[in-house]
Amino acid sequence: MSGEILSDERKLALEDICETCGLPESKIITYIEEGVVEVQGGDVELWRFSELSVVRIQKAVRLEKDLRLNPAGAALALELMSQIEELKTELNRLQQLSE
Amino acid sequence: MEYKDYYALLGVEKSATQDEIKRAYRKLARKYHPDLNKEETAEIKFKEIGEANEVLSDPEKRAAYDQVGQAYTPGQDFRPPPGWDAGFEFSDRPGTEGAGEQDFSDFFESLFGDSYHQQRAERAKTRFHARGQDHHAKVLIDLEDAINGAKRTIVLKVPELTEDGHLVVKDRKLEVAIPKGVREGQHIRLKGQGAPGLGDGGTGDLYIEITFKSHPVYHVEGADLYLDLPVSPWEAALGGKVKVPTPGGVVDLNIPEGSKQGRKLRLKERGLPAKPSGDLYVTLQIALPPADTPEAKKLYQSMAREFDFDPRKNLMKNARQGDQARAGS
Numbered sequence: 001m002s003g004e005i006l007s008d009e010r011k012l013a014l015e016d017i018c019e020t021c022g023l024p025e026s027k028i029i030t031y032i033e034e035g036v037v038e039v040q041g042g043d044v045e046l047w048r049f050s051e052l053s054v055v056r057i058q059k060a061v062r063l064e065k066d067l068r069l070n071p072a073g074a075a076l077a078l079e080l081m082s083q084i085e086e087l088k089t090e091l092n093r094l095q096q097l098s099e
Numbered sequence: 100m101e102y103k104d105y106y107a108l109l110g111v112e113k114s115a116t117q118d119e120i121k122r123a124y125r126k127l128a129r130k131y132h133p134d135l136n137k138e139e140t141a142e143i144k145f146k147e148i149g150e151a152n153e154v155l156s157d158p159e160k161r162a163a164y165d166q167v168g169q170a171y172t173p174g175q176d177f178r179p180p181p182g183w184d185a186g187f188e189f190s191d192r193p194g195t196e197g198a199g200e201q202d203f204s205d206f207f208e209s210l211f212g213d214s215y216h217q218q219r220a221e222r223a224k225t226r227f228h229a230r231g232q233d234h235h236a237k238v239l240i241d242l243e244d245a246i247n248g249a250k251r252t253i254v255l256k257v258p259e260l261t262e263d264g265h266l267v268v269k270d271r272k273l274e275v276a277i278p279k280g281v282r283e284g285q286h287i288r289l290k291g292q293g294a295p296g297l298g299d300g301g302t303g304d305l306y307i308e309i310t311f312k313s314h315p316v317y318h319v320e321g322a323d324l325y326l327d328l329p330v331s332p333w334e335a336a337l338g339g340k341v342k343v344p345t346p347g348g349v350v351d352l353n354i355p356e357g358s359k360q361g362r363k364l365r366l367k368e369r370g371l372p373a374k375p376s377g378d379l380y381v382t383l384q385i386a387l388p389p390a391d392t393p394e395a396k397k398l399y400q401s402m403a404r405e406f407d408f409d410p411r412k413n414l415m416k417n418a419r420q421g422d423q424a425r426a427g428s
Contacts, residue, residue, distance in 0.1 A: 002276035003289040003307070020304075022233075055286050055306065058233065059134050066145075067129055081135060089320065096318050096327070 006055060011040075011048040021057050028057070034075040036060045102177035103206045105151035105164065113165070117158065124152040139239070150203045160211060167210065177206065231294035231303035238307050240277055242314045245371060246346040248279035253307070275307060280372040282322055283311045316344060322377025324370040329386040330354060335362075345369040345379055352381060360385045 012020070017028055031037050037053040060074040069077065106113050109123040128149070129135065133142040154160045171177060203211075236253050244251070255271045273292065281287070286306050293303025311319055318325040328343060338356035342349050345366060352364065362383045370377025390396045 001273060001289060001292070002278065003287040003292075003305075005278060005281060006286045006288060022303075052286075058235075058306070062134055063132065066132055067125075077135065093318060093320070093325070096325070 006051045008050045008052055010051045012051060012053070014044060014047045014049070017049050017053060017057070020054050021061070023057070023061070030071050031057055031060060031075075034071045036071065036075045036078060100177045100205050100209060102168075102171050103147075103150070103204060104168075105155050108147050108151040109155065111155075115155075117156065120152070120155045124148060124156065128152075139237075142237075147204075150207050153203070154207070154211070164210065231296035231300060233303040234293040234305045236305065236307050237310060238275070238277070239310050239312055240281075241312055242317060242319060243346075244277050245281050245283075245309075245311065246279070249277045251275050251277055255305070273305075277309070280322075280376075281309050282371065282373075283309060283319060285309050317346075319371070322371040322373045324377060324379045326379060326381050327384050328352075328381045329384050330358075332385055332387065335359070335383060335385050343381060346371070354383070358383055 014025060014028060017023075018025055021028070028037075032039050037049060037056055039047045039049055041047045056078060059078060060071065063069050063074040063077050064071065067073075067077075106115070109115075109120060109127065111119055111123045115123070128145065131141045131145040131148065133145055136145075154164050234255060236255065238251055238253060240249065240251065243249075252272055252274050255273065273289075275287070275289065278287070286308050289305040289307065291302045292305035295302050316326060324346070326343070328341070330341060334341060334354055335358040336356070338354050338358070340351045340353055343352040343366070347369065350366065350369070352366065354364075355362075360383065364381045364383070366379040366381060368376040369379035388395065390399050
């Protein structure tokens with residue numbers, strides 16, 4: 001069985017994001033306001049999301065539910081996670097160099 | 100069956116108050132949440148503490164569990180005593196923290212399984228149509244799998260609703276194609292492979308997150324690969340062709356004359372396959388031949404005589420400048 005790799009190049013409309021994540025528009029808008037996901041385009045009808053937003057939104061939903069966070073808290077956790085990931089990559093690189 | 104010490108899992112005393120249990124669970128949940136903790140064991144641990152909390156945070160279940168625990172001696176194979184749950188009512192508590200659609204251990208199922216699932220099934224029936232949950236799985240692959248593409252079998256736990264309204268958890272095996280050129284951290288979506296929906300709700304999707312095992316030779320960043328290439332002092336100084344492994348096979352690499360330690364050379368599009376492919380960065384690591392024979396020692400001694408070479412020239416100069424600067428301030 002083969003699937004598709006989620007890509008930054010394929011874009012989704014608000015409707016598609018709601019459908020894929022099983023969430024109402026209002027929740028997606030909250031996530032945009034909190035910076036969980038970014039959106040391109042001016043009017044709501046023209047909004048386009050990267051397909052990778054799906055993964056971030058699903059993570060935010062799990063964090064909210066499992067750890068009783070609010071959307072701002074979930075956004076902060078995601079931000080710190082990506083900082084940790086960057087630092088880990090850098091640390092790995094430095095460790096390999098020093099070996 | 101293994102007896103589960105829920106108190107030990109949450110790290111609390113048997114006499115802990117409900118508040119202490121709540122605090123212990125929340126702290127551990129933050130620590131082991133699989134989205135926050137990338138350790139492979141985090142997910143298992145998160146499920147275990149979720150199960151412990153499911154029981155201990157509910158005074159009714161906790162009382163029943165405590166009664167079972169009294170009859171149990173550590174190390175014993177566990178069987179629930181017959182009729183052990185007589186006299187306990189398990190009321191539905193939809194607000195229980197952290198209890199999502201998760202699969203609990205056999206131990207939990209043997210104690211609370213039936214009543215728990217009946218409640219969930221009842222609750223599910225009252226919701227008319229809902230799309231099935233999306234499932235998530237992490238797959239650890241070798242770098243070679245990303246370079247060549249591969250097939251991996253993953254096992255999913257799938258809750259299914261039986262005709263009489265019970266939920267049973269079944270193993271489902273899926274053979275998944277790992278596409279050539281996939282990168283670490285990318286997600287593969289398998290449409291319709293998540294949980295079945297309720298009513299007319301569609302089936303959820305399955306998302307697979309790709310992680311790489313560490314590789315003895317290459318270090319991966321995105322689609323680019325990094326490799327430390329040992330070279331001899333004369334190869335670095337005089338230049339020359341040396342053999343370098345790449346994912347596509349061994350290639351000849353031209354070392355430029357006068358290369359220094361740590362010099363980076365780029366082999367264009369010799370990284371992970373993609374459109375365009377990543378690059379392979381080769382970092383030169385100058386290796387010194389050991390002076391472990393009289394002949395080798397002689398060679399080093401003749402180099403010491405012949406070269407007018409002071410590797411600490413700049414170091415001494417900079418140190419003096421630093422001294423002067425401090426004296427002047």
